[in-house]
Amino acid sequence: MAVSFLPCLILIVSLFSAIDAHSGMIGVNYGRIANNLPSPEKVVNLLKSQGINRIKIFDTDKNVLTALANSRIKVIVALPNELLSSAASHQSFADNWIKTHIMSYFPATEIEAIAVGNEVFVDPKNTPYLVSAMKNIHTSLVKYNLDKAIKISSPIALSALANSYPPSSGSFKPDLIEPVIKPMLALLQQTSSFLMVNAYPFFAYAANADKISLDYALFKQNAGNIDSGTGLKYNSLFDAQIDAVYAALSAVGFKGVKVMVTETGWPSVGDENEIGASESTAAAYNGGLVKRVLTGKGTPLRPKEPLNVYLFALFNENQKPGPTSERNYGMFYPNEGKVYDVPFSRVRSTPVNGNRDHVPVTHEGHTWCVSNGEVAKEKLQEALDYACGEGGADCRPIQPGATCYHPESLEAHASYAFNSYYQKNSRRVGTCYFGGAAHVVTQPPRYGKCEFPTGH
Structure with missing residues (x-):
């Protein structure tokens, strides 16, 4: 079966858009409230080595943004809460902030969004300034022709909800709705942005361990819960927390605003009263969440909306105040060194030749990308066409007469092309998905005598 290429560039581009749209996205928060962290340059190398290509920071630190230049790592930056009143009161302040803290680094540093404040509603004195600050920052982005490339939002904590259980009863606190929630959501809708949400199942579990199953909190197999309002199973x-936010959005007339989870995580160490904090539970939560996101599936209430999530956090931060857990969210x-292992890709342990009786040999650190034989041939062919065309995979070995042309099958040819694309892109998160047509394996693929390269 010879490789066919889509003849029209428009079709290729639209296929890429469809693939990207159907993949969940994983990023990581890079907090720095510590006195013992590696240099930003070393951090960038660490991120690349782990295939992490999106991060969120809590300021616009010069050294961090400079280190990220030309790294192809996309970043969300933040305007801190203490600057909200100035940004809200003076358009000139917003203009100067954008020129100094954004334009000085963009586009070499790929800033894709600005978080205006963080969990602003937790401190009522900042709440009145939020929407005006967001509007002024957006006006500045428009003034400097950056509004199409850089989105604005503001991360909210789940404490902004008056109700969250069952998910269908999700609602915002009444005192926030008219003065700030509705005008903020109107701005997000107008600018095609998303609502940033910080969601921590750990807090809900630790406070209600007698009522909430740990397996339910950790993405492990469990009996699930039925929402009495919708009949949906969780x-x-x-998922239940995110759908509570979606329900709250619908309740105030903004069903169309999308959600991005800008913080979520689980501590590896906690105080005696912080039930559930341990290395094993942290590994289970973050590992389970990554697998969950990379399925490309949405929540029960929004099944067609892929999850976009930033894990908290990259490092343990030894100078954070509060309980022990606050200093131990790092991966x-x-x-x-790793606190625990989180595979940033979906891994299958069985050999790809289908011989399930064979006990595979572990190839430590090596991963490959192969086709998913369960998808329709048309979808597999489209993904193959993209990989060999716009994707830039090296498909010469699967041309007639070349070393990997045999076996002459769509699955074998697609696997070779997908792996070439995956290795070329440094095995980054999401580069072995192709809309569900591919997945990562830890054993070398076996298709005839063809050898699949690895980036190691």
């Missing part, structure tokens, strides 16, 4: 507390120690 198998994870995370990495400051020396760059």
Whole structure:
């Protein structure tokens, strides 16, 4: 079966858009409230080595933004809460902030969004300034022709909800709705942006461990919960929390605004009263969440909306105040060693030749990308065409007469092309998905005598 290429560039581009739209996205929060962290340059190398290509920071630190230049890592930056009143009161302040903290680095540093404040409603004195600050920052982006490339939003905590259980009863606190929630959502809708949400199932579990199953909180197999309002079944507390936000959006007339989870995580250490905090539970939560996101599936209430999530956090931060858990959300120690392992891709342990009786040999650290034989041939062919065309995969070995032309099958040819694309893109998160037509394996693919390269 010879490889066919889509003849029209428009079709290729639209296929890429469809693939991207149907994939969930994983990023990581890079907090720096610590005195022992590696340099930003080392952090960028760490991110690349882990295939992490999206991060969120809590300011516009010069050293961090400079280190990210030309790294192809996309970043969300923040205007801190203490600057909200100035940004709200003076358009000139917003203009100067954009020129100094955004334009000085963009586009070499791929800033894709600005978080205006963070969990602003937690401190009522900042709440009145939020919407005006967001509007002035957006006006500045428009003034400097950056509004199409850079979105604005503001992360809200789940404490902004008056009700969250069952998910269908989700609603915002009444005192926030008219003065701030509705005008903020109107701005997000107008600018085609998304609502940033910080969601922590750990807090709900720790406070209600006698009522909430730990397996339900950790994405493990469980009996699930039925929403009495919709009849929908929930198998994870995370999904239930996000759907409570969607229900709250619908209740105030903004059903069309999308949600991005800008913080979620689980601590590896906690105080005695912080039930559930441990390395094993942190690994289970974050690992389960990554697998959940990379399925491309949405929540029960929004099944067609892929989840976009930023894990909290990259490092343990030794200077954060509060309970022990606050200093132990990191996936990495400051020396760059892993606190626990989170695979940033979906991994299958069985050999790809289908021999399930064979006990595979572990190839530590090596991963490959192969086709999913369960998808329709048309979808597999479209993904193959994209990989070999616009995707830039090296498909010469699967041309007639070349080394990997045999076996002459769509599945074998697609696997070779997908793996070439995956390795070329440094095995980054989401580069082995192709709208569900591919997945990651930890054993070398076996198709005849063809050898599949690895980036290691």
